Amino acid sequence: MKNIDSKTHTRGKSIYLDDIPLLQGTLFGAAFGSPIAHGIIRSLNISVAEQMPGVIKVFTAKDVTGENQIGGIIPDEPLLAEHEVDFCGMPVAFVVAQSDDAARAAVKTITIDIEPLPVITDPREAKARGELIVPPRTFSLGNVDTAWQACEYIFEGIAETNGQEHLYIETQGAYVIPQENGALKVYSSTQGPTAVQRASCRVTGLPMHLVEVEVTRLGGGFGGKEDQANTWAALCALAAHRLRKPVKYSLHRMEDMAMTGKRHPYSSDYKIGFDKDLKMVAYEATFYQNAGAAADLSPAIMERTLLHCTNSYFIPNVKATAYSCRTHLPPNTAFRGFGGPQSMFVIESAIAKAADTLGIDSAVIQKKNLIKTGDEFPFGQKAVSEAAECWKKAEQLYEVNSIREGIKDFNSKNQIYKKGLALMPVCFGISFTNTAMNQARSLVHVYFDGSVSVSTGAVEMGQGVNTKILQVAAIVFSIHPDRVKVQTTSTSRIANTSPSAASATADLNGKATYLACTRILERLKKVAAEELGVDENLIELKDEYVFVNNVQSDLDWKKLVNTAHLKRVGISEHANYATPEIYFDKAKEKGHAFSYHVYGTAVTVVTVDCLRGIYEIDAVKVVHDFGTSMNPAIDIGQIEGGIVQGIGWMTMEEIIYDKEGKLRSNALSTYKVPDIYSAPKEISIDFLQSDKDNLAIFRSKAVGEPPFMYGIGTYFALRNAIKAFNPLAHIPFNAPMTPEKTLLALYSNPQPLSKEIKRKDEEAVTSVAIN
């Protein structure tokens, strides 16, 4: 089934925040952000702005009627800066005017005097100064300290990944309309309607039942609107609450890029040890997460980093420590993969380092160490693994050996162009790591004309969740999909929602919908049994008809629901779903964190132009563990999109902050995401079909985040191509591999390799500095 929004999307008829008709008298907001990254506010001058034509009011911290606080996990983030600014672009004042132009013109007249304080942009520096968002956490399995003794080879080094701008094409924004009796209606481009509701209530002082948040759809989210939609909605809510007028704020791209957080950059240390057969024996990693100026979701992201530190591999002795480091950048936030990609890059770097030094292909090490069913993750959960199945199928289906031979041949014949290959296995856990968030509700109404309305907490942002939820209702009732409408997401219809995140939205809200529909179905069967005078157990609904003992009756869906209504049988239901089995003990750092894992393997081939230092992605070929896909068209779309977004992170997407904490890559002209020519020339996707029991909706495994990490393969394929040109190239593990880094690596001074092999009988294990 195609995405149910295809028709309105292609006709330009879909409704996004900016398409909501404005009420007469609507006012427009614009935020004034701090021009410097860290300092004490000496004075703020808004007097000129207040006198500008069309300006209604300039809000500052003192105008907050509730609490000047929007921090979700930790209350460490004021809505409007009060005494101190902590990052460039931190909102300090909010101008509300009769037009968007007037508000923006007034913002330009605001001046601020700030006594500058030292600016930290580097997470290791922040850690050294004790600037941590939360205490560090360590996951361990076995005993690394003794395990090093058993290692034949040990390698260590540093691996770094840069951030990533979400670049949802629809920028952040909100529109708040006062209702009677002091209530507010909030339209927000958010993945977390409840988070927006909570933040709006907190700053206005209103109770939650007076603030309704409604979302039709987003023009992309990718995690960027999980928590960071709150600021704009809370600002508009505050203004609407005070002024009793509708207030809208739709960010310009440069404001959005400068004021919002991104994927966390990480700098990490790794140490990996192997036995003589290249089985992984021990792994130690220390992650320095660049959290930015406030907690936002960083502690949860840090947790997922630890939960994915061994990717698809089983390592008996692991010690992984993570620090969430406070710097003076905009608070970094959720982004597809949520800390998982960062730690996967580190272990893949460790493997590449070992392979480089030993003069073998990384794939030899990767394949040998894939996690098997029954193996333990460092956090205690036992794997139910498809890792080897995906790997082997990819090797066979895509004839990896002949690809390898072809590349060897190509490279021997070409001087300017070199090709590189890399395999990237992925193992990604599905569930919110905060156990309490693994719940969802669904409200299903069957109307007596036979049409069906479904409301859930899921937010549609392109991932096709509404289509899947519609399918659930249509399948359970066995009716035509046209009879079902998935409604907007509203906190008045569905309360206390988890954000649409963690790839779990279709599972959680789909299961809740399944429960609600099933309960209605049971009641309908009872009605049908009464009507037809047969035993209830013989009743089934198929293709819009009641079947008795597999024989179609005259009673169709419409008649059945109408009969039920006349008999005063409830044909509405509100169901609650809570994922079973999962728990986590933070004291022990052990538990069953995930309802299941998604596995896959990607084969990536690239070509590097060694004269110019530029490259093309020839192919990404994937075997992906779908479980049993309930919508292959949508799932393939998620995989293709995830791969290209992952490739962007690993290649051209480069966030640049200067030492003063100012964003230099602050527009689409300076921050580049993949265009149509950057996409791989070929993407192949093969379904690893499995019907093993799992907690996915209809056994259709979650698909949002896992494919993103296939993109990591591109980095290592590029590395291999560079090495084909210059075997002694010095290539620090520092993503993204931009054309600049590629060219510099191609022509880098060769580094002596021999010293880096460390036998256990050698005296000291010296750290090999990168850079």
Next chain:
Amino acid sequence: MGTKIGCREGDCGACTVLVGDLENGELQYRSFTSCLTPLGNIHGKHVVTVEGINMDDLNPIQQCMADASATQCGFCTPGFVMSLAGFCLSDQDANQQNAVAAIDGNICRCTGYKSIERAAGKITELMQQKGNQEAVEFVTANNILPGYFASIKERLQKLSLALNGELNQPASTAQFAGGGTDLYVQKPEELKEANVRFLYNKDVLKGIRKTGNKCFVGPSATVTDLQGSEVMRQYFPNFNKQVKLISSTPIRNMATIAGNFINASPIGDFTIFFLALNATLVLSDGNKTRELPLHKLYKGYKTLDKRPEEFIEQIWFELPGKNTFFNFEKVSKRTHLDIASVNTAIQLTVVDGTITEAHLSAGGVGPIPKLLEQTSEFLRGRAVTEEVINDAIDIAQSEISPISDARGTSGYKRLLLGQLIKAHFIALFPHLQVKKLLLSHSS
């Protein structure tokens, strides 16, 4: 409502519309990014938003997009649909390459583009039956686009094109605007209030023609006009390949050559291109004209040898003879639809193995788009050898002063310029030993 705001600087294509205009009496539709299009530039034209191509049900372009699952969040989709409609309305060959080129200015963050490519393939199939038929006739006859398109040509012919009061504007107080593709990125607010004199639509400033061995380029000719020119195609056989590296289809449809020169970006692609052609400008203040070699226009960062009331009336250069070779190279973080880290062009005349004339230009390596005069001078009178090339690179390094910015560090830009100079020679002279050139770098 279907036209979306994404970036406000012509870089995402979410706001793409089509603009229909009569060119030599023929109706031509081109895609524009509406965010950078001032009303003054669409005077007398047919502007089509997605609403203008909607039919009772999905039109076949939209149907192909839906069938291929080429839309996810949908925010970029109207822009893609419009660009593809532009492809269907164009007189280009109906092939996959051209269909994909039509959407080279559209960014999608969800799909990874493969499904959109598949949709473009299906649309190409639809268009393959066009044959020699006129595009508008074909798409209306086959219900690909609404029937009203068939009447637009006639309706445009009836429009009066005179702008009220335009000719009376005192030139000295006016801000000139060409395509506006950078102007409206840099100062959109200011221009709302400014007294703008639009040069974009002036027929007298358009056109590309050959007279003797000279090529005259109208300053308001767009990049797309240049691509369509027989002269350019004949004398620069790689022109389209090189232009593919420069911006995107809608921006090329809007951007003028003179605008690129006057914008004075140190990295302007066409400035670099025409510097190597040793182009000459004819500047006019409306009364007097004067000639100025392009490379003399630049006095410092965004400082021009041009009075405010002067505008470019003509551009000319000598067409290359049979011993003259031209090449253009550009590397950017993203190969397409990006501003260069370094760009460079070269024109060499080689007689009996000796370089008799040389013009080498480079962008992104200093405050102005630069003609590397010393390097060019060095090359004159020398043979094309690996040693000469390396020496030339050394001299080029002494002429440049790149800074570190979002497009690369200064060290990278220096290395890259050297590589691109090698690339010029490798592209033009097959006798050179590639390996020797590749390994001759000393770092």
